[in-house]
Amino acid sequence: MxxxxxxxxxxxxxxxxxxxxxxxxxxxxxxxxxxxxxxxxxxxxxxxxxxxxxxxxxxxxxxxxxxxxxxxxxxxxxxxxxxxxxxxxxxxxxxxxxxxxxxxxxxxxxxxxxxxxxxxxxxxxxxxxxxxxxxxxxxxxxxxxxxxxxxxxxxxxLVEPLAAAIHAIRRGRFAQGQTAAIFGTGPIGLALISAVKVAGAKKIIAVEIAEKRRKIAKEFGADIVLNSNEEDVIAEITKLTDGQGVDIAFETTGVEVSYNNAVTATINSGKIVVVSLWGKEIEINLNDLVLTEKEVIGSIAYRDVFPVTMTLIAEGSIxxxxxxxxxxxxxxxxxxxxxxxxxxxxxxxxxxxxxxx
Ligand SMILES: [Zn+2]
Ligand SMILES: [Zn+2]
Missing domain, CATH: 3.90.180.10 (Medium-chain alcohol dehydrogenases, catalytic domain)
Incomplete structure (x- = not known):
């Protein structure tokens, strides 16, 4: 046939x-x-x-x-x-x-x-x-x-998942010298670590429970990888950012506690970019955004970033x-x-x- x-x-x-x-x-x-x-x-x-x-x-x-x-x-x-x-x-x-x-x-x-x-x-x-x-x-x-x-x-x-990460950092208006936390280090989390690193992040904190993914997160450029099963993630991130919280957090897990940690770990007026898909509704307290002027931003796929993504990979930056x-x-x-x-x-x-x- x-x-x-x-x-x-x-x-x-x-x-x-x-x-x-x-x-x-x-x-x-x-x-x-x-x-x-x-x-x-x-x-x-x-x-x-x-x-x-x-x-x-x-x-x-x-x-x-x-x-x-x-x-x-x-x-x-x-x-x-x-x-x-x-x-x-x-x-x-x-x-x-x-x-x-x-x-x-x-x-x-x-x-x-x-x-x-x-x-x-x-x-x-x-x-x-x-x-x-x-x-x-x-x-x-x-x-x-x-x-x-x-x-x-x-x-x-791998251009497609990397492009999703580049779009997400654009959505979050990420700027050189900022601190970033990445919740979850599957493919998109690792792509985000690469993307904020090449964009000039001052400090990259990853949060991941799986051993192998924690190791690879380091290889991709995370400065610190926290295990939320064993550590108080909020306390650690606060300590690592002079008591302020990160400038920007990326949620890639689709898990309620991870989203709420991302919001709490972010500096007042900072940004939380949600890249994950959600199987069900979750409980949130909007006061966490109202009283702090934090911004939660959605990010879906990409637009106009495939060429730059391919260049970054081809030249070895990512x-x-x-x-x-x-x-x-x-x-x-x-x-x-x-x-x-x-x-x-x-x-x-x-x-x-x-x-x-
Ligand atoms: Zn994909
Ligand atoms: Zn249309």
Whole structure:
């Protein structure tokens, strides 16, 4: 069956499968990519265990016209193997990564340039328009970025989580010389440590309970890594910041106590950037913000930061590849990828999948 390929698809919560599907055809404006590596993201795990959040389950997505089952995977690195007749800027043979945001281009947000907030927003790898956990994917040429020569395909698969971190520090208006606390040091937490470090943080404090992740947080540039199971995180951060608290805190865990610690550990008028996704509501006291003029800021995905992210990685200012703990084939992706990341959080950080294997 020459026109079929294997793909990992989300059918429903707790139900992902390797299916045989049709190889996608290139439509006008599109390119076709043979995937070399695709990372499994925290948001993929969220959809697997708590979704759907971004996946259209019962109603078709407005931009793709599709609904579940959908192909997962949005941390994409691969080579262009076909381009539509009207695509000029991307050519066959280009090594690329995909900025996986699908936007309508006509809504108020799109007109402002806030394409990551498009009112019809879709994410490639969630919205039914294809994904990276398949041998091939097609997408609009304007979602594709050519890799710098010096960038490896593994690095290319890590551009997306790094871009999310760069966007988050922009959202938090992070400035050189500030102190930062990063709550949770999974892929996004590690990316944030790299991002604030390259942006000139004075002190980086990470908070993490998993032993292996604590060690890697240090390697990524955290000055101090606190274990919230063993230490009084607030007292320690206060001590480490001359009694003031950090200028900015990043919440990446989606855990209530971690969010509240992030708020408490931040200086008055400081900022708390929330990058995590939340499976349920949490209890907060708004006086913690009103009486202190602290700002809580949401951050979703990225806009206009893929080029700078790729430059930082290619020139070696950010070295993300240490977060890769495992590289597997598509056949193993459910057990050795998704389930492994859910069950064995302590041992794994980023798992890359090669869909051709
Ligand atoms: Zn991701
Ligand atoms: Zn739009």
């Amino acid at each position: 020459i026109d079929k390929m294997n793909a990992l698809r989300w059918h429903g919560r707790n139900d992902i499968r390797i299916d045989e599907v049709a190889i996608p055809k290139v439509n006008s404006g599109e390119v076709k990519i043979k995937i070399e590596w695709c990372g499994i993201c925290g948001s993929d795990l969220y959809e697997y265990k708590s979704g759907p959040l971004f996946i259209p389950e019962s109603k078709s997505h407005p931009l793709t016209g599709r609904k579940a089952p959908v192909i997962l995977g949005h941390e994409i690195a691969g080579e262009v193997v076909e381009v539509a007749h009207d695509v000029k800027e991307i050519q066959v043979g280009d090594r690329v990564t995909v900025e996986p945001i699908r936007s309508c281009g006509t809504c108020v947000q799109c007109n402002e340039g806030y394409y990551n907030l498009c009112s019809n927003r879709g994410f490639h790898g969630f919205d039914g328009g294809g994904g990276g956990l398949a041998e091939y994917t097609t997408c609009n040429a304007d979602m594709v970025h050519k890799l710098p020569k010096k960038m490896s395909m593994e690095q290319a698969a 070295k993300p590849e240490k977060m890769i703990t495992k590289q597997i084939g598509l056949e193993e992706a459910v057990e050795e990828g998704f389930n492994e990341l859910v069950v064995n959080k302590d041992e794994n950080i980023k798992i890359l999948v090669n869909p051709s294997k």
